Amino acid sequence: MFPLGHDELTALTRQFPTPFYLYDERAIRENMRAFTQAFSSFPRFREYFAVKACPNPYLLKILADEGCGADCSSRAELELADMAGIRGERIMFTSNDTPADEYRRAFALGAILNLDDITHINFLKEALGGQFPFTISFRYNPGPLKVGGNAIIGKPEEAKYGLTRDQLFAAYEQSRALGARHFGLHTMVASNELHSDFFIDTARLLFELCGDIKAQLGIAIEFVDFGGGIGIPYRPEEVPVNFDTVARGIKALYERIIVPAGLDPLGTYWECGRPITGPYGYLITTAIHEKHIYRDYIGVDACMADLMRPGLYGAYHEITVSGKEAAPRTHVYDVVGSLCENNDKFAVQRALPKIDRGDLLIIHDAGAHGRAMGFNYNGKLRCGEILLRDDGSFKEIRRRETLDDLFATIDVAGVNDFCSRSRAEWANQTRR
Numbered sequence: 001m002f003p004l005g006h007d008e009l010t011a012l013t014r015q016f017p018t019p020f021y022l023y024d025e026r027a028i029r030e031n032m033r034a035f036t037q038a039f040s041s042f043p044r045f046r047e048y049f050a051v052k053a054c055p056n057p058y059l060l061k062i063l064a065d066e067g068c069g070a071d072c073s074s075r076a077e078l079e080l081a082d083m084a085g086i087r088g089e090r091i092m093f094t095s096n097d098t099p100a101d102e103y104r105r106a107f108a109l110g111a112i113l114n115l116d117d118i119t120h121i122n123f124l125k126e127a128l129g130g131q132f133p134f135t136i137s138f139r140y141n142p143g144p145l146k147v148g149g150n151a152i153i154g155k156p157e158e159a160k161y162g163l164t165r166d167q168l169f170a171a172y173e174q175s176r177a178l179g180a181r182h183f184g185l186h187t188m189v190a191s192n193e194l195h196s197d198f199f200i201d202t203a204r205l206l207f208e209l210c211g212d213i214k215a216q217l218g219i220a221i222e223f224v225d226f227g228g229g230i231g232i233p234y235r236p237e238e239v240p241v242n243f244d245t246v247a248r249g250i251k252a253l254y255e256r257i258i259v260p261a262g263l264d265p266l267g268t269y270w271e272c273g274r275p276i277t278g279p280y281g282y283l284i285t286t287a288i289h290e291k292h293i294y295r296d297y298i299g300v301d302a303c304m305a306d307l308m309r310p311g312l313y314g315a316y317h318e319i320t321v322s323g324k325e326a327a328p329r330t331h332v333y334d335v336v337g338s339l340c341e342n343n344d345k346f347a348v349q350r351a352l353p354k355i356d357r358g359d360l361l362i363i364h365d366a367g368a369h370g371r372a373m374g375f376n377y378n379g380k381l382r383c384g385e386i387l388l389r390d391d392g393s394f395k396e397i398r399r400r401e402t403l404d405d406l407f408a409t410i411d412v413a414g415v416n417d418f419c420s421r422s423r424a425e426w427a428n429q430t431r432r
């Protein structure tokens with residue numbers, strides 16, 4: 001539910017001109033509590049919020065306050081976690097193709113390192129100058145053993161992530177020989193998946209593997225990490241994943257597989273991003289143009305640089321018009337941004353109420369993988385982020401970018417006398 005009425009939103013846009021992202025703190029907190037509650041029967045549940053989904057340290061702070069850790073996959077994400085006071089084993093470092101300095105920083109912060117390949121064992125040891133962490137985790141890619149996957153991650157056997165089953169066994173042995181004493185097992189084989197059975201199946205796969213690892217290697221895995229991938233209903237007809245159903249299904253398997261294998265208490269970790277903040281972030285934009293050619297277009301002041309999911313993979317985002325929520329959807333529009341790219345469209349042939357210039361459009365479910373994926377193509381400046389606090393006040397948690405930000409990496413003064421031709425020469429040349 002969008003938290004602001006038309007008058008409140010209009011007043012807000014006087015203080016903060018559109019476009020901007022709006023996040024709903026109360027809804028994020030309540031949702032995180034529901035997620036935690038669903039898994040409360042597990043002895044060692046943890047959610048490591050996937051920082052990439054919404055990399056704002058203020059939001060990380062709210063989530064840390066609700067008991068979350070941070071799942072990081074890059075240097076910048078590690079620094080964001082650190083900014084929010086999330087350190088040590090409250091950071092899960094699940095990266096791939098990882099540069100040495102990022103391993104060093106993650107290790108220095110005390111993060112749990114979750115390796116994406118068997119060759120990273122020696123790479124990590126080298127990066128750390130011969131040291132090796134006591135706690136180590138590996139990302140498993142079940143390949144064709146796991147049916148499913150979907151458009152965003154694809155089939156596991158075609159995905160670049162993780163170790164094969166054989167490599168996994170070898171990796172635990174190798175890292176034990178290097179001094180590791182605590183072990184974790186991770187997989188992530190879906191993205192934006194709405195079927196709860198999918199996650200229960202994945203848990204079965206990991207739990208059985210824990211049993212096999214113990215039987216074959218005598219290594220007791222101390223935590224499994226189910227990764228992210230829990231979807232959200234972007235389309236009005238879709239149904240959200242029921243956290244309780246997922247938790248109950250996994251708990252039954254825990255009792256059946258983990259307890260008899262002597263692996264209880266086992267940590268059960270998640271790295272969810274999308275279902276934590278996704279539905280509670282909105283991109284607010286103003287209709288600035290109306291154009292009628294072969295189709296009818298509404299041009300807005302946000303563009304694909306602010307939210308690229310629709311342009312990148314044709315993703316659907318619900319759009320409502322502030323103040324016209326109850327109006328009949330009598331018009332069919334393409335809602336577009338200003339990039340010189342024809343896929344810069346927030347909606348294609350979408351039935352909406354009649355939109356007038358100046359109307360405020362609310363683009364829903366933009367709270368994860370929204371602004372984070374933004375870019376600066378066409379010199380577009382990414383918008384800022386506003387937090388609606390649970391006391392009803394507003395806080396700007398990131399300002400809009402400026403041209404100075406955009407040009408900060410260019411030595412502008414140096415351009416002046418670089419490759420200079422005089423005006424006279426230019427005039428001569430064009431005359432000839």
Ligand SMILES: *Cc1c(COP(=O)(O)O)cnc(C)c1O
Nearest residue numbers: 050053094228229271272273274
């Ligand atoms: C993207 C990602 C996540 C978060 O995925 P969501 O779909 O946002 O929940 C978690 N872990 C890893 C390794 C990822 O790449």
